[in-house]
Amino acid sequence: MRLVKVVVDIPLNREFLYLPGKFENKISPGMRVLVPFRNQKKIGWVVGFSEEKEGEYKEILKVYDKEVLLTPELLELSKKISDYYFSSYGEALSAISKNLSLKTIHVEEKEIKERKYYKTEIPESLISSIMKESFTKVFIRFKKEEVKEKVYFDILASIKDGSAILLFPQIYRAQKYYEKFKKYFGENIIFFHGSLSKKEKTALWLRMLKGKNLIVIGTRISVFSPLRDLKLIIIDEGSNFSYKEKQTPKYDTFKVAEWRAKDRGIPLVIGENIFSVGEYYMVKERKIPVFEFPREKVIHPPIQIFHLRKEKMDNRLPFFTRETAFLFEQTLLKKGKIGILHNRKGIPEFIMCEICNYKFLCDKCNGLLIILNNKKVMCKLCNTEFPFPEKCPQCGSRKIIQKTYGLEKIKTTIQQNYPSLKLVKKMDEDGEIGEFNVLLAAKSIERIIEEVEFSLLIFVNGDMFFNFPDYKAEEDFFLFVNKIISKVKNEDCKIIIQTPNPYLTIYKSLKENKPEIFYEKEISIRRFLLYPPFTNIIKIEIEGKKVERLEEKARKIEEYLKREKIFVAYSGFSYPPLKKGKYIYKFLIKTERIEDVREEMEKLKEDFSVSIDVNPERI
Template identity: 25%
Template sequence: MLFFSPYVDKFGIMSIRKGWDANVKESYANVIINNNHRSLDKTFQYLIPAHLANNVLEGSLVLVPFGNTLKYGYVVELSHKKQHPKLKEIKDVLSRSLSLNEEEISLANWMSDYYLTTRIKTLKMFIPVGALPNIIKQFKLLEKAYMDDLNTSAKKLYDIVYKAGDKWIDNNLFENDRKSYKKAYKELLDKGYIIEQHIVLETQRRNNWRDQKAILNVEKLRLENHCSLRKRAPKQWAIVKALQEGFDSSIQSLLDITNVDIGVLKRLIEKDIISIESYKNKENYMDNSICLNSDQKKAYEIVANDIENKSYNPYLLYGITGSGKTEVYMEIMEHCLKKELQTILVLPEIFLTLQIVSRLQSRFSDHIVILHSKLTPKERYEAWKSIKFGQKKIIVGARSVVFAPVKKLGAIIIDEEHDTSYKQDNDPKYNAREVALKRAMWHNCPVVLGSATPSLETFLGTQTGKIKLLSLPKRVKDYQLPTVQVIDMRDELRQGNLSIFSKSLQEEISKTLANKKQIILYLNRRGFASFVLCRDCGFILNCVNCEVSLTYHQTTQKMLCHYCGFSQSIPQKCPECNSLHWKPFGLGTQKIEHEFKTLYPHVDVMRIDGDISDKKEVVQNYLDEFAKGKTNVLIGTQMVAKGLDFPNVTLVGVIAADTTLNLPDFRSREKSFQLLTQVAGRAGRGKWEGKVVIQTFNPHDISIVHAKNQDFTSFYKDEITFRKEYNYPPFSQIIRIVFTGRTEDLVNEGANFFYKYFTRSLQLKKNTNFLQILGPNPCGLVKIKGEYRYQLLVKYEKGVNLRPIVKVCLDEFYQASPFANKVNVSLDISPNNFA
């Protein structure tokens, strides 16, 4: 008999989950096995033994026999119908904290169907990396063997086992020689010479740093020479600096805000610079409400009303740059906090939005948890549990934070909703915005999509009534938008100016520096030069693993591939013709820095780009110094285009506005407009008037024209007309099917095999006028990391469901084609990347 099991965990959270009455003679569980192969993307039925009858629930993580090994899997359905005469039993139920609830299973099923991926991949999105247990197979000697009875590899393995005596040996010690080991192991096992067992190693628990805080020993710091510490150990300095500035919270919050691991703190403890004291979490909540202007207040009250009434509604919070969207977000969080509800805030990239994170930390203190890529698996697991058990009410993170295990969700907020980083490049290729809408629908709560430059899909939703529009039409404190000047670089060349800085930009830089104000210079390309070219034979130095040119980095004197990480020194002469006429071409942020220092040798310059983006403490120190006015000029890539608020910045220079405009992508104008508008919005955010200089070779392109006027509405009208005329999204749908493999001929043949089967399947439909197929053709980047790449692009009418046909063809490819184990197929629904 099926029952609904109410239980209260140790944190006082009560749940109701589906299970079986232990008095029923036999019951069964349908389990998704932890294996990513598409052929195993189905449920396997297991018998629930009597002693586990009350413990096996829908969503349970279980240990099951699979083949000749043990695997873990998720129970997705309970049944009283036996599917096979002989069923294996579930061995054990693992940690209840890793179980999934009905919403998570339902959302994982939807993602699997919608994004055409395996269910285990979508189920695991709800579990933090490193939290799932490791299953280790061990073996030892059972009885002595007759050596003549064994082949050569079995004799070698037996010799190892014999010398180990009664000790268990881990089979993962033989990973490097897997093929021969597997045969030898099977022979010894079949003949009864060894015995095996499986050990389940669950995630180790760590100290609870939420109950302790760090105290700075000022005298020891003085003796240590803090100036030396700052240069020698920037991670340690990040902790010291936070404590110097009065940070008074748990060690876990300190680690979150400084983005360092516990090992860094321990080194400071060993030096006696820091001591540890107990810390009591502040239960008394302080009301930190701020004064909103009329537009902000109206937007907040509409969303707050939905929170009160538990109503699902998607909203676009459309506000120009500097209009105070963050303040509205914080008031929504405050409202949820008072109602004991949780809020999810999704940011494009934590390290690109450090100022927002710092403001949230300051205001919400220990109510907030921040999930980011630099957390260790143990730290991520602890943070995940604090969300699951309701200890943390405000959850902040990048794309994957939409899978946070919230119990009582009050609202989801997606900042910069247009940002392409919300679409995952790896399988499962989900869009965080779409997942957020599904989750909010389940929880009956509002979703706020914030942007100054919303995606065309989202803004069209406001026109059709699917999304409600909330507007912030003016900057806070009545600050004005900056004036924008567009410079035609063709005219600069005609006038003999060969500098990467136009005359107008040079004049504005000089004026700004004379007025002791600050400057941001933007170029969306790191490095010194895009490629190195032989001027005699035309040879370009390419990556050995990818068919792309290597980028010259002057600071390291290296040629670097930005796709696979391969690097090499610059040859003294051309490898093709031995010519010495070997010259870097193109632009990068390092070259901007070099040219600027040539023109303004006495001005301090700071550069922030992908070369240091993974060094959060360095980025934070750079931004702190810029905010304090210690440096007047900041040069960077898209890292300086979003989320930064420096009131003293009065000039922004866009060095080359054409970098995103010339991409082979129907969204290139949209992406260009968004980036230009966002980076222009960094100027004039204080009481001083801002100026933006945009340099381009395409001054009449609509993305440049409308970015100059900061006019999203006009851009939307022009671009949506173009999309409709050529039937591009949002008026159609696109599926990108990419084929990869080590041999180009095989990849090409595999792609054509799929294409033929796909077109035959489509012929069963009477009318195929609803779609267009492009390819199979080589991808824009035909080779990356040693693998060749071909693609099919399928464009079809909105409202048509093509997924079932694509799925059948994919299954057929893997089950019946000669390319199944040689060519990999990747599906991307509504792709953002066409490279």
């Protein structure tokens, strides 16, 4: 009797052997089973068979699936995810299928008609690129958001035979496209995302397993759609941080889509409003084809950069320069809608130099310092206390002031000066906003930009969006501003960015509408400092409630890495150092090839219970 190889959802990367018992002829790789595991019962995944060996083996207790749930392709894909992102095989399979129902779901058979072929208006060169019977990567750059829907539809409509996946970073965007495309593709289209119930998700999963000529539209979980006739993958905004999974395995959807397309020998189309630094470098160095839409020249709203200096600030609205305050009032008089963007939610109070705007930071974790009394200041993140600073370390001035800065304070001040205005503060993507004159938001404004005609957009302090210790911080702000520009409905909209540092390269690039200025500067820095795309970064994190124990554990990890001759680029408390009552300590490792440190990382995870993130969104 053959033994059954089973993996379970635990950090240990091992296969366990079981006797099939009465299920000998009912088990195949890709099915879920219930197995005795130590002193408990666990759900596992069958991944293969082994010839019978001497020893005592327990029997499988139950088989949940009547047919294979995970195709051989998805089993192989899970193995790649496990190897690359330092998770166990079981954790990778769990990420794909743990939210599918264990109960038998009866799926209504739907008549899937052969898809109609629509005559498209996109260039023949693009069609020929994506219709190749081999793996190819194609970038599409959308200079205006509004043309994206037409281009994606034309690409999907050009597929005469086979299925396709269209991925979006947010549910609301996926839903918008699903509702529009359903009118044309009917029952051939599926909307798949993580917020579905287990029953709904399982029913759609089984439809994908059995169906053909389908179009799956959804969020990152859709990259695992079990389509047997998959011919094309489109990923919208491939550089969006929402594609990075936050739970183990912390996979990047873009990377998984690339593996899947390459293994199947099918095209991968990446649609972007603006390239990330990595994508720009990829296109430039590897000569990857890029198609731009619309093909004619597009005039974007110009960006004005205003210098935040004490002598330039408005008296009534002290967070605006006088130029900004003038445009604010002018827009209100013309009944235009205004968006105020700021990366501070509440009313954080911190100390800074009145002369040079230097912000005093905690020596321990780089958190902002707030005033306790006239003798002490305290870190807002880790609560460490320090003596009140006597002078600014940057310019030597003794004029240290307490600064109150946040959207709530801005809203209150505007309301006091303009009591009849309708102000709305929105900090997330959900919910209706209703009527307003002025909208206050952070990055959540991205969704609203597509629906509302703004006449004026004001970034209260651009630096606040990237003023934290991370090599990608400036890039994130650069991408965000450019996405806003491409999505603005009103071509006459004015965009203002206030900053205490108007001479930074990022502002020059934005003002002159020359992205290459920013790209080339970033690539030069990253090449010199060995950051992606020139190397891989692995972030190792440990957490605990007691600092002493955490530091002792960190010391042992550092000793282990030193013995294994693994270079640690950084070790210390994370930023912020405290999350949900636990301190977080991190190590950053740079390596040219992930496989060079795989064995050491797996042992580290097994011995020290660490969290490992490959090329994280935040270091």
